Amino acid sequence: MTNLAPRSPRPSAKFILLVGVMAALPAVTTDMYLPSLPVVATELDTTPALVQGTITGVLIGGAAGQLLAGPLSDRYGRRRPVMIGVLLHVIASVLCIFAAGIVPLLVLRIIQGIGNAAAMTTAMAVIRDRYSGATASAILSRLMLVIGVAPLLAPTAGSLVADLAGWRAVFGVLAALGLALMGFMWRFLPESLPPERRLSEGLGGALRSYRLLLRDREFVALAILPGLGLGALMSYVAGSPFVFQVEYGLGETQFALLFAVNGIGLVLGAQVNAAIVRRFDPLHIMRVAVPVATVLAVALYVIASRDIGGLVGIVVPLWLLLSVNSVVPPNASALALSRHGERAGSAAALIGASQAGIAGVVSPLVGVLGEDAVAMATVIIAVMVLALLVLALGTPAYRRKERR
Numbered sequence: 001m002t003n004l005a006p007r008s009p010r011p012s013a014k015f016i017l018l019v020g021v022m023a024a025l026p027a028v029t030t031d032m033y034l035p036s037l038p039v040v041a042t043e044l045d046t047t048p049a050l051v052q053g054t055i056t057g058v059l060i061g062g063a064a065g066q067l068l069a070g071p072l073s074d075r076y077g078r079r080r081p082v083m084i085g086v087l088l089h090v091i092a093s094v095l096c097i098f099a100a101g102i103v104p105l106l107v108l109r110i111i112q113g114i115g116n117a118a119a120m121t122t123a124m125a126v127i128r129d130r131y132s133g134a135t136a137s138a139i140l141s142r143l144m145l146v147i148g149v150a151p152l153l154a155p156t157a158g159s160l161v162a163d164l165a166g167w168r169a170v171f172g173v174l175a176a177l178g179l180a181l182m183g184f185m186w187r188f189l190p191e192s193l194p195p196e197r198r199l200s201e202g203l204g205g206a207l208r209s210y211r212l213l214l215r216d217r218e219f220v221a222l223a224i225l226p227g228l229g230l231g232a233l234m235s236y237v238a239g240s241p242f243v244f245q246v247e248y249g250l251g252e253t254q255f256a257l258l259f260a261v262n263g264i265g266l267v268l269g270a271q272v273n274a275a276i277v278r279r280f281d282p283l284h285i286m287r288v289a290v291p292v293a294t295v296l297a298v299a300l301y302v303i304a305s306r307d308i309g310g311l312v313g314i315v316v317p318l319w320l321l322l323s324v325n326s327v328v329p330p331n332a333s334a335l336a337l338s339r340h341g342e343r344a345g346s347a348a349a350l351i352g353a354s355q356a357g358i359a360g361v362v363s364p365l366v367g368v369l370g371e372d373a374v375a376m377a378t379v380i381i382a383v384m385v386l387a388l389l390v391l392a393l394g395t396p397a398y399r400r401k402e403r404r
Contacts, residue, residue, distance in 0.1 A: 018188055019123040020143045021181060022082070025089070025116045026062055026356075029174055030055055030237065032158035034259070035252045036167035037241045043167070046102040048242060049367040054102075054109045055238050059360030061113025062120070063353040069118040070125070070349020071209060074199045078122050078129070078345075079191050085118025086182050093175035097168045112174075117352065119181070124348035128337040129192035137282050137334035141274035141327075156256040163252070199343070209346040219347070221394025222336035225286070226329035227354030228387040232297070232380045233325065234359035236262075236318065239366035239376035247372050248311050258315065265319045269326035282331035287397040289327045294384040296321040301381055304373035314373055321380070328387070329355070358383075 033054070041051040065085065072081040092112040099105040127139055161169050199209070213219055244250045244258060273285065300317045303309060309316075333351050340347045362383055369375035391397050 014188065016139065016142050018184060019126055022119040022185070022189075023123040023143055025086070025119045025178070025181060026058065026113065028154050028177065029089070029093075029112060029116055030058055031154035031259075032161075032174060033167075033170055034155050034237065034241055035159040035256060036162045036170060038245060039162065039167055040105075044102045044105070048371055049364065050102050050106075052238050052364050052367045053106055055234075056360045056364050057106050057109035058113035059234065059356045059363065061110035061115075062117040062356035063113075063360060065114035065117030066121045066349040066352035066356065067210075068114070068349075069121045070345040070347070070352075071199075072345075073118075073122055073125055073193070074209070074343060074345035077191050077193050077195075077198060078126055079185070079189060082118045082122040082185060082189075083182060085115045085122075086178050086185070088115030089119075090175045090178040090182070091115075093171045093178060096171040096174075099168075113356070116178070117356065121345065121348050121352050124333065124337065124351065125345045126189075126192045128344035128348065136337060137277045137331050138274045140330035140334055141270045141277065143270075143330070153260070155259045156253075159252045159256045193345075209343045210350065213340060213343065213347060213350055216339060218395055219336050219339050221390050222332045222339075223347075223351045223354050224358070224390050224394075225332035225387060226336075226351055227356075227358035228383050228390065229325055229328035229332070230355040230359045231362040231383045232293070232387075233266075233322065234363040235366055235376055235379040235383065236322065238363035239371065239379075242367070242371040243314075243373050243376055244311075248314075250311075261315075262319055262322055265323035266326045269323035270330065273327040273330060277331065282335055283395065283397050286328055286331050286391060289324050290384070290388050290391050293321055293324045293328075294381070294388050296324060297377065297381040297384045301374065301377035304377045325384075 037048070037051050037055075040046075040054070041048050044051075069081050069085055089112055092108050092115055096105060096108045096112065099108060123143075124140075127136055131139055157173070158170050161173055213223075240259065241255065244255050245252070250258065277285065296317050300314070300321060303313045303317060307313075336351055337344060337347050362379060365379045366376050369378060
């Protein structure tokens with residue numbers, strides 16, 4: 001199937017749904033497994049920090065996978081690399097079912113991340129192939145409606161599957177989801193990069209693409225911001241099972257419902273952004289959102305350290321923080337992609353690698369610092385302060401004469 005996608009002015013609901021599911025595959029792979037973390041630690045006789053490493057492994061694998069998938073999609077088109085990548089995800093998911101210890105599970109989770117990274121990179125590259133500017137930013141925000149289903153439903157589904165058939169069955173479901181996605185991509189994902197627009201260089205060309213991108217200081221800043229935004233989110237994701245199930249005593253079902261409530265905040269924030277991005281410059285939106293999120297992170301730390309309001313006291317500022325923070329990745333990604341449309345695959349790969357890499361490094365810190373609400377809030381503050389510095393020093397967001 002080699003039909004080419006036209007550059008249409010308005011995205012169809014089918015297009016948004018498909019690229020949204022592609023972009024959500026890494027999140028589903030992470031979130032469906034989350035409620036099982038304490039059980040996995042007990043069954044495999046290992047530490048919470050090492051079990052959290054199985055989350056980190058997916059993220060680090062995702063960073064490496066996107067750096068590989070981006071240039072390949074610029075060279076060979078969008079369809080072929082993504083099909084191979086999702087197939088690798090399926091194979092790794094099946095092998096995870098039979099993992100006998102924490103080390104093989106960690107290795108397989110890294111391979112799983114490498115494979116499903118192609119889906120995220122291709123989704124972003126296809127959007128840039130067809131759209132740019134405020135339209136691309138709006139589409140990326142709409143994707144959050146689809147991606148937001150992962151934190152809404154995946155932990156609940158994962159909890160139900162684990163209750164019925166054990167935590168290993170979760171990986172069987174992930175393999176089946178990968179196979180289904182391959183079928184939908186084969187049928188409904190048109191090739192958006194015709195042969196005449198593909199980069200003909202081999203490995204040297206890929207390295208040159210990355211070198212050109214990394215020399216663009218503003219692109220680098222904009223590419224890092226989604227990673228820092230995801231780092232704050234993943235600090236919550238990795239720490240939340242221990243904060244809410246161990247520290248606050250919630251059961252698996254209660255935890256899944258709370259996770260879903262916070263997922264609603266992510267979706268609402270993204271949809272508000274999609275509505276206002278055509279009226280306000282994406283950089284202006286981030287200029288307000290990042291400082292607000294930083295203040296909310298400080299409030300979360302104060303409440304957690306002084307135990308103000310118990311569970312509700314933690315959930316309220318956390319929900320607001322996640323909602324505000326959700327506007328940063330789509331706006332920063334759209335602005336970064338708009339600077340290098342001719343290398344959309346490589347640009348999307350660097351953005352995605354930034355997200356996976358930064359989140360992979362940051363999220364285990366919650367376990368290292370104590371696996372409680374104070375540790376989670378501390379890591380989130382550090383990430384948001386870094387995001388504010390990157391925005392201020394690397395972009396024209398706070399300069400009087402902004403570049404358009």
